[in-house]
Amino acid sequence: NAGVTQTPKFQVLKTGQSMTLQCAQDMNHEYMSWYRQDPGMGLRLIHYSVGAGITDQGEVPNGYNVSRSTTEDFPLRLLSAAPSQTSVYFCASTRGTYNEQFFGPGTRLTVL
Amino acid sequence: AQSVSQHNHHVILSEAASLELGCNYSYGGTVNLFWYVQYPGQHLQLLLKYFSGDPLVKGIKGFEAEFIKSKFSFNLRKPSVQWSDTAEYFCAVRPTTSGTYKYIFGTGTRLKVLA
Numbered sequence: 001n002a003g004v005t006q007t008p009k010f011q012v013l014k015t016g017q018s019m020t021l022q023c024a025q026d027m028n029h030e031y032m033s034w035y036r037q038d039p040g041m042g043l044r045l046i047h048y049s050v051g052a053g054i055t056d057q058g059e060v061p062n063g064y065n066v067s068r069s070t071t072e073d074f075p076l077r078l079l080s081a082a083p084s085q086t087s088v089y090f091c092a093s094t095r096g097t098y099n100e101q102f103f104g105p106g107t108r109l110t111v112l
Numbered sequence: 113a114q115s116v117s118q119h120n121h122h123v124i125l126s127e128a129a130s131l132e133l134g135c136n137y138s139y140g141g142t143v144n145l146f147w148y149v150q151y152p153g154q155h156l157q158l159l160l161k162y163f164s165g166d167p168l169v170k171g172i173k174g175f176e177a178e179f180i181k182s183k184f185s186f187n188l189r190k191p192s193v194q195w196s197d198t199a200e201y202f203c204a205v206r207p208t209t210s211g212t213y214k215y216i217f218g219t220g221t222r223l224k225v226l227a
Binding site: 041 | 116118121146148154155156157158161202204213214215217218219220
């Protein structure tokens with residue numbers, strides 16, 4: 001199993017540009033999440049999904065969209081990038097409701 | 113609001129020293145508890161987890177944690193650290209309220225072990 005994969009690993013955007021961060025998992029996990037990691041703030045939940053076709057907002061959803069058309073994929077879209085979205089983004093998946101999360105390698109995003 | 117506090121933001125230890133990292137959470141119901149580790153440049157990996165039963169849980173690489181329900185705490189310990197333990201450590205809580213799916217992470221503790 002490849003586990004949780006994320007692309008790209010690094011990205012630089014200009015303010016106002018849009019882009020999609022890709023996340024895929026091959027473990028048939030129902031639950032997937034997107035987090036952002038900022039210094040001194042730990043991981044904050046952006047959006048999550050409890051299954052294909054079902055998504056919900058986390059703690060910091062503004063400026064981000066998600067969709068879940070398949071069990072495997074959970075892309076995160078930045079609609080109009082802002083410098084405040086400079087961060088490291090992690091995707092995670094979970095089998096079942098209460099188990100541990102498996103994390104991807106992260107995407108380091110810089111918005112100029 | 114539910115929260116997780118990690119009071120030690122930066123810890124510096126010499127090799128062979130003992131380690132204890134604090135984690136406290138604010139939630140009155142049943143929780144699942146986790147410690148994750150993030151080595152430099154890598155993604156988060158699970159160190160150990162507590163769901164129920166024996167409140168002293170053992171994880172990988174000699175780490176253990178003790179759940180003290182009365183103190184809402186889940187402190188991480190290791191008797192003798194190694195240089196390779198240099199990493200950032202995150203405590204996470206998953207309230208087991210039905211109908212929710214949110215893991216709450218602490219702000220992390222950066223551990224530096226001096227050789």
